[in-house]
Amino acid sequence: MSLDFHFNSPVEVLDLPLLRERKVQVSVKRDDLIHPFISGNKWRKLKYILMQALEDRKKTLVTFGGAWSNHLLATACAGAKFGFKTHGFVRGEMVSNPVLSMCRLYGMKLQFVDRASYRDKEMLYEQNFSVQDAVYIGEGGFSVDATLGCKEIVQELPQEYEHIFVASGTGTTVAGLATGVFEQNLSTRVHSIPVLKGGDFLKSDVQSLGVNPENITFHTNYHFGGYAKYTAELLAFVTDFVQNTGIMIEPTYTGKAFYALFDLVKQDYFVPGDQVVIIHTGGLTGFLGMYDKF
């Protein structure tokens, strides 16, 4: 079977007063349009992992995530689409929510594990599965193979930009972007907005994926208190942005990345004439956990 992934997402230029006033062009690479429920970058990260799994005739995809994990959902859907069984180890006590229900609907078997056992993921995999049958996929898809899929974002861009921005959790997507920019010899500056507190840990993580962290600018002060944390200001920004552009973003990932980019525009971080592209990584299911905030 071939992997029928629909990428080549469109790029849209934003028309907003602040951007006109500062003469900064901001384009959005709409990876949120790759799939209605699945984060575009999660889909890209799975591409080469699944190609290898098909080649190795593996039957089962085994992976890990929190109860709202976009990666679990992506793996569940990809399993259904490409004929793999899927098993998700979920961190923490048993809960129910729309994301986990969608995982089950796609056929994923969910196993809740306490936080202590969750830390030793290789052990969970080894005790329950065999390498002949099952592929181990790290939390969030973190792997060199995953960066290969993300690198293709750069190949799809219609022009050269001065800056490229993305939200970071594990840093895999930004590592892929930096690899793409490096291999194509572009002068584009790559920027990461860590959504977790203490985002400097990403420097060693991207290094372990074969990327020189010097090639990425990490803006570590836009985490709003930590993963999935938010402030009234962030929620107000998300609301304004959605209402002024018609493009949905959510507070956990894309809201923080877009907030950071607009904040930098306001601070005149860019020079007039700069062309900036930001990757809309999708993840709109994150909104389902916060619907009562809007």
Ligand SMILES: *Cc1c(COP(=O)(O)O)cnc(C)c1O
């Ligand atoms: C997972 C995710 C990210 C972070 O990607 P990493 O490769 O882990 O850095 C960004 N945005 C969305 C919407 C995500 O689901």
